[in-house]
Amino acid sequence: MTDTAPSAAGPLCARLAGELRDLRTRTGLSMVALAERTAYSKSSWERYLNGRQLAPRQAVEALCTVAREPSGRLVALWELADLEWSGRANTTAPPMARAAATPSPDDRPGDHGTSTGHTAPGRGHIRSIRRHQGVLVATCAVGLTAAIAVTALLHTATENPTKTASSARPAPGCHAQTCTGHKPTAKGCAMPRQEEILREQKLSTGTPLEVVYSKQCRAAWALVGTAQVGDVLSVSTPGGASEHVKVTDKYDAESPLVTPMIDGSGLTGLRACFTPADGHKQCFQT
Template sequence: MRELRGRTGLSLAALSARTPYSKSSWERYLNGKKLPPRGAVEALCRLAGEPAGRLVALWELADAAWSRRAAPSKGAAPAASPVPPPRVPSVPAGPPSRPPLSRAVAAVAAGVCVGVLAVGVALVFRAGEERVGGPVRGAVPSSSAVTGCRGRACDGKDPQSMFCGGAGLVETPVERTASRGQHLQVRYGTVCGAAWGRLRNGRVGDRIEVSVPGSAPRSVRVRDRFDAEGYLVTPMAAARGPRGIRLCLYPAGGAAKECVPG
């Protein structure tokens, strides 16, 4: 969830302003101090433009684990009932009774499930994550990687929700900082076989457009300050390779466009 929040570009205060949950609640959720409610998970997915299905499924596993941990005595009582109470309760000579063990097992199981949730969430969002500077060093693109689309099927779709921009699945053939500070990146998904543009430090009203020979151009506009604070990506255009991809910035106010490559 921390990575997803980073992708939105929103501060804790901004998250609080756009959701029913307070700033302090978001701090506890994102730092793992408290299991977030399902509504918070769904709200964060909406803000990031991420399909909620996979994360909600992982949340349900963690919620079940927390529920078992919160009420361990229900499962412990039937196991302990057939055992008669000891006649001499002063110093027990045998191994510890079953209820404490059951509580310990429940706590460990809950911890494991929460750990699985954390790892699963990281994998889900790393699969769709947009990384600055292309693939992680040493990562090798795999043709067997699971993505939501390939080639022409990616036309007009979101690279994040299709998991085309994960580690080792994306290249940055060219990037440049525009004259007013907007940072432009051409992105190419090696497994998805599609290109898109990415904008950082945009201004409200800015528009970027990516064009690929043989595909319709795709564009996106900075609508508000939340778009301007984070990364903004265009829909994808099918591409056979990183060559020939062009990204243009149309600044707010009608200033001259700037393109990469120039």
């Protein structure tokens, strides 16, 4: 496997890299922390997430494990990306197309005793037509399989919402005090319809800051949409735990900045503070 993407690499490889980046963001882990939790180095993950190298299947599965994400969907996408990366998807179609264009002995009118082109085709000719139709369908399938498969993968939630919801969204893994210090995505607390925005504020940089409360986990955290290397975000309650997160590298800066959770049993006086690397600390109370 090469470090530089081959010319055959295309939308499927890019899609896989994007999905892996999104999954890494959900874990809340820096590149260094991700390397520590898997068998792959920081530099390897950089190549995988930037699409410069196709991630091994085992790396995809390892990231799914860290993120507590069922691996089936991404492994299926990886298999398609692997075909695209290796070029195997591009070398299958031409021979089949040539086979479809080559006349079969059954196509020759004289072989079936037909005297003109206006007579009804014989059984052999019909079989030939059907065979050629099958070849043409298979040839088209080579080019369409990837698109169809990806579409099916991405729309699983629409086709089977009950199954997807139960497999893709793990049950919350903590409650109140036991959530302290954990990332909301890692414990399944960042779930639609279970979150309440306690405060939404625009920072002086124009970046939105939110303080979020999970009803199901009874925990709270803060997040900002974009941040720069060196920026720090914290969340705390009077007399309670204080949690903070810092942008340590350019890869962290590509994703929303999310603090670990704090106990949300008592929300009175909950405060979020953002300290930019090159500015003044800004704090907001709910």
